[in-house]
Amino acid sequence: MIALRRVLRDTDPREVHARAVDGTAAERRVRPMRFRASRQAQWDMEERSGHASLATPPAAAFEGWDGSIAGARALQARLSARVSLQDDAASPPRVIAGFDVGFEDGGETTRAAAVLLDADSGQVLHARIARLPTSMPYVPGLLSFRELPALLEALAQLPLRPDLAFVDGQGIAHPRRLGIAAHFGVVAGLPCIGVAKKILAGTPDGELPDVRGARVPLRHRGEQVGWLLRSKPRCLPLVVSPGHRVSMETAVEMTMRQVGRYRLPEPTRQADALASRRPGATLL
DNA sequence: GCGACAG
DNA sequence: ATCTTGTCGC
Numbered sequence: 001m002i003a004l005r006r007v008l009r010d011t012d013p014r015e016v017h018a019r020a021v022d023g024t025a026a027e028r029r030v031r032p033m034r035f036r037a038s039r040q041a042q043w044d045m046e047e048r049s050g051h052a053s054l055a056t057p058p059a060a061a062f063e064g065w066d067g068s069i070a071g072a073r074a075l076q077a078r079l080s081a082r083v084s085l086q087d088d089a090a091s092p093p094r095v096i097a098g099f100d101v102g103f104e105d106g107g108e109t110t111r112a113a114a115v116l117l118d119a120d121s122g123q124v125l126h127a128r129i130a131r132l133p134t135s136m137p138y139v140p141g142l143l144s145f146r147e148l149p150a151l152l153e154a155l156a157q158l159p160l161r162p163d164l165a166f167v168d169g170q171g172i173a174h175p176r177r178l179g180i181a182a183h184f185g186v187v188a189g190l191p192c193i194g195v196a197k198k199i200l201a202g203t204p205d206g207e208l209p210d211v212r213g214a215r216v217p218l219r220h221r222g223e224q225v226g227w228l229l230r231s232k233p234r235c236l237p238l239v240v241s242p243g244h245r246v247s248m249e250t251a252v253e254m255t256m257r258q259v260g261r262y263r264l265p266e267p268t269r270q271a272d273a274l275a276s277r278r279p280g281a282t283l284l
Numbered sequence: 285g286c287g288a289c290a291g
Numbered sequence: 292a293t294c295t296t297g298t299c300g301c
Contacts (some may be wrong), residue, residue, distance in 0.1 A: 101291070103292055138292070140289040142288080147291070147292095169290050179290065200290045234301080276292080 007218065061148055061187045072142050073176060080177040082186045088245035090193035093119045093163035096258070098267025099154065099184070101147040101169040102275035104133065110134045112150035113274035114158055115267065115282070122258075122266045124282040127274060130154040140200070142173050144183040151184055164254065165192045165248070166267040168275075171243035172219055172252065173226035175201045185244025192243030193251045194226070195268050199239050204228045208237055215240075215252055227252045231259045 065075045103280055116126040130153035136146035151167070163233045170179025171194030178186075181194030202220035214230040218239060226241025229252055242251040258265035264272060273281035 101292080103291090107293080138291060140291090143290055174290080181290095194290090196290050198290060201288090 011253055016266055061152060061183070062145070067095070069142070072145050076142075076176040076178040076183070078175075080172070083182050083241055083243075084245050085172075085178065085247050086245065087229060087250050089250075090163040093191075093254075095119060095125065095160065095162045096166075096267050097158070097162035097165045097267070098265075098271035099151050099165060100271035100275035101150055101266060102277065104131070108134055109264060110147065110150040111275060112147070112154040113271045114151075115156035115270040116158060116160070116162055116275060117267055117270065119163070119258075122260065124270060124284060126159055127270070127282060127284045128154050128157040129274060130157055136251070143169055144178070144180040147180060148187070151180075152188065155188055155190075157189040161190065163191065165190050165243075166195055166255070166265060166271075167192055167243060168195060168268050168272065170194045170196050170200050171226065171241035171246075173202055173220065173239060173241035174201060175220075177225070178242065179243070181241070181243030188282065191245040193246055193255060194239075194241045194243045195255060195265060196241075197236070199228075202226070210234060213256055215256075224248060227254060231256065231265070232261075232263045235263045238265075280282045 040281065065071050081257060096117055096119045100113050102111045103109065104111055114128045115124060117124050130150050132150045132153060138146055139213045167181035167184050169181055171181040171192065173179060173194065179194050179200065181192050185192030199218065202218040202225050205217040205219050208214055208228050208230055209215045210230065210233050212230060212233055215227045217224045218226040218228055226239060227238040229240050230237045240252050240255045242248055255265050258267055260266055262269055274283065
């Protein structure tokens with residue numbers, strides 16, 4: 001944490017971001033960022049108290065991380081070895097969960113939503129929201145370092161653990177096979193599936209028919225890392241990939257099974273509504 | 285070196 | 292992700 005904090009403090013955040021993303025070409029087309037103020041406020045707070053306090057993520061999630069961008073990537077490579085693609089979930093799962101993250105105060109606060117539903121009826125059983133000060137900028141490929149702490153906090157607030165969790169983002173369909181859903185699954189020890197709206201890494205293996213339920217493998221460096229799933233006709237396909245303790249096949253099956261009349265499966269749709277404060281949310 | 289890049 | 296109005300299609 002210290003190293004990254006120094007890097008961010010001693011350099012213009014926009015430069016750090018550009019360098020982290022691709023190192024060269026992007027250095028010239030720096031993108032606007034709005035978390036400079038929030039970072040500054042946090043540093044001030046941390047320096048007064050002498051430690052990172054709330055910004056410190058659960059130890060197990062980032063154990064061994066030196067706080068650097070390179071260190072984050074190295075940790076992902078290490079943790080990805082712990083991902084299991086063996087179907088482990090209670091079959092059929094009775095209680096499933098949806099997780100998503102949103103931001104407040106122009107990005108200063110990270111808000112995570114966790115929703116528990118009955119796998120069969122789709123009935124919302126419980127819903128919780130957790131808030132933590134934002135501690136990381138968004139860096140493609142390192143999303144979990146920004147959103148995982150809040151997600152784990154929301155999970156901790158649930159009255160019971162789900163048999164299967166759906167997380168907004170990639171599972172193993174990631175450059176180092178550790179998208180936020182896989183990171184979350186490994187750290188929490190939960191069967192988990194990643195449901196993203198866009199591809200991060202990989203290429204669709206063929207054309208995707210515009211028919212509900214149609215799917216095509218997503219492959220990266222010669223291996224299948226997930227699927228492109230047409231959850232609804234005339235809608236952009238979802239990017240589904242196993243996160244942890246779920247097989248490639250089960251990942252799509254379970255996801256499609258939870259899709260109702262909307263594009264997103266019910267668990268993530270509910271979590272999305274809560275996290276982004278959109279109507280249609282059920283708070284219990 | 286260039287372009288792509290979850291939320 | 293977030294900032295925002297209208298608009299096309301089922």
